[in-house]
Amino acid sequence: MSKHLKKIPEFSTETEEQQFWETHDSTEYLDWHQAQPVVFTNLKPTTKTISLRLPQHLLDSIKAAANARDVPYQSLIKIWLQEKAQGQS
Template identity: 75%
Template sequence: MSKQAKVVPKFANEAEERVFWETHDSTEYLDWSKARTSVLPNLKPTTRTISLRLPQHLLDSLKAAANARDVPYQSLIKVWLQEKLRSH
């Protein structure tokens, strides 16, 4: 960042801060080139319900595999999808 960053003001509450950032450019206040990635393990990911049609034999196999692992079959599907995406 070539110019001096502005000082981020103190906010009385989250609503005030939200209004501020909706109307100001954060690059005038923060040097994003120095930003680091951080992991927030306690945050729950946003989920969305979907409808997925599966052949009955596949659903039966998934339920059997989940039962053998003592987990809900929906959770097993999510784990397997995530594993497959990571390996891809």
């Protein structure tokens, strides 16, 4: 016996859709038994540009550490931040 599914509303923004799904059960709108696995290739996480003021000596130390590892210093900062954030959770 198939379950009657509700119609998914139209959303004007991604934020509106996120807010909707945070407060609604998707099983009322989708038959997950018919779902099939999908692979999304080349997806990159959304990034946000920030401005960060660092003392010059600290930036120089970070650049030296990045150079020793042969990676861009901004990439090294992101790696260190990710490692620290994961360690805190």
